[in-house]
Amino acid sequence: MAVTDSAINPPPLADIARLTTAIGRGLMQAGATTDVVHSSIIDAAKGLGCTEAEVYAQHAALIVTLRRGTESYTHMGKVGEHGTNLRIASSLRKLVEHIQDGTLDLAAAKKVLKDVPTTTKKYPVWVVALATGLACAGFGRLILSDWRVEWVVFIPTCLGTAVGQWLRHTMLHKHLNFYLMVTSVAFTSAFIAGLGSRLVHSTKWELATVAATLLLVPGTAMFNAQLDILHGKPSLAAARVVRIMFILLFLSLGLILAQRIITLIPLP
Amino acid sequence: MSTDEIIRHIVHQAFFGGVSALGFAVLFNCTPRILWVGFISGMLALATRTFCQDIFHLGLPAASFFGSLLIASLNRWWWEDALSLRGPVLAIVGSIPMVPGSLAAKGLYAIFLMINNNQVPGSLPPVELALENLIIGATTLVAIGTALAIPAFFPDFPEKNEEEA
Numbered sequence: 001m002a003v004t005d006s007a008i009n010p011p012p013l014a015d016i017a018r019l020t021t022a023i024g025r026g027l028m029q030a031g032a033t034t035d036v037v038h039s040s041i042i043d044a045a046k047g048l049g050c051t052e053a054e055v056y057a058q059h060a061a062l063i064v065t066l067r068r069g070t071e072s073y074t075h076m077g078k079v080g081e082h083g084t085n086l087r088i089a090s091s092l093r094k095l096v097e098h099i100q101d102g103t104l105d106l107a108a109a110k111k112v113l114k115d116v117p118t119t120t121k122k123y124p125v126w127v128v129a130l131a132t133g134l135a136c137a138g139f140g141r142l143i144l145s146d147w148r149v150e151w152v153v154f155i156p157t158c159l160g161t162a163v164g165q166w167l168r169h170t171m172l173h174k175h176l177n178f179y180l181m182v183t184s185v186a187f188t189s190a191f192i193a194g195l196g197s198r199l200v201h202s203t204k205w206e207l208a209t210v211a212a213t214l215l216l217v218p219g220t221a222m223f224n225a226q227l228d229i230l231h232g233k234p235s236l237a238a239a240r241v242v243r244i245m246f247i248l249l250f251l252s253l254g255l256i257l258a259q260r261i262i263t264l265i266p267l268p
Numbered sequence: 269m270s271t272d273e274i275i276r277h278i279v280h281q282a283f284f285g286g287v288s289a290l291g292f293a294v295l296f297n298c299t300p301r302i303l304w305v306g307f308i309s310g311m312l313a314l315a316t317r318t319f320c321q322d323i324f325h326l327g328l329p330a331a332s333f334f335g336s337l338l339i340a341s342l343n344r345w346w347w348e349d350a351l352s353l354r355g356p357v358l359a360i361v362g363s364i365p366m367v368p369g370s371l372a373a374k375g376l377y378a379i380f381l382m383i384n385n386n387q388v389p390g391s392l393p394p395v396e397l398a399l400e401n402l403i404i405g406a407t408t409l410v411a412i413g414t415a416l417a418i419p420a421f422f423p424d425f426p427e428k429n430e431e432e433a
Binding site for chain 1: 279287288289290292297299314357364367374376377409410416417
């Protein structure tokens, strides 16, 4: 029924452009590669009756041009902070598939898109903090690369990272400056992990401080930057690389500050 | 290293690779039904990397390439269909424990040391240390990224009915 209606009264290009830009924005913010963003926008636009679609993705903006017969419309939308949320990315790609196969018209797609942030489930903050703690403590074991040594640093590293993840969640929720967050979280995680490791007389406490800050290393952005280059989309890749370098720089500042302070604290 | 030590080393690295991948799968908000596959993915990646390093004496970038290629291939030709996934979700989750974040941090740390002119006697001068860490880190990252991209350039396995036709 919806397909018949849209064939008689095709929806305005402006509405399709707004919808497809919003889908692209959601995908970028959820950690999708530029290739996925481009193909999703083009597929959704064609599924809604456009004959041609062009996309230009920048780090902080998306420009979409749609054509249908003699009509043409260009729309630009802002993109927020890039993160990684694989469940949201998956929901948005399913939405595009439904638009493509005609099971959703524009109005229904808009409703589904609006509901994605609220209907997508997420883990409680304490679960994420604990999981991140375990992940970085595991990273610490990988860096040590020896099953016989320094098991004592596992718990301080896990604790430091978990507190750091909770702090990251809180600071991002309050929309504080991203790089200030990176330094603060790196300092907190490294300080707790390093001090805890020194208190249990570990000789590898510096390694524990490094492992505890690895939650901040933007792994997905690193992969996306390379995949963007390999798929022939170097401009967004370049922006991602610059951002990664700044994150690592601010991470190192927090790490070094924590290590210097820890050395000043006398052991009992 | 003796055979026993190599096996222990591979098991150690594989287990903690799995733990890291599982933790990052939760951080990246993967659905609970695929978390265990995330653990397997990280475990396989690290087992392959450590095996290549210990048995074939490959460097970190080459060994990471094979670890990542294995799980990217599994994701493309098995997990995507079996678990109805969209994109290389589990390959990314499994490759995260191989990201040389500590090398990058150490490289930057050495740069800060160089700026402070605070060299430790008997160790490499900070500039050499920084370059070594950053070059190995960057090439490892390129190797992982390339391995993740390779399976996407190949076609799907033909469907059963297509084979019969």
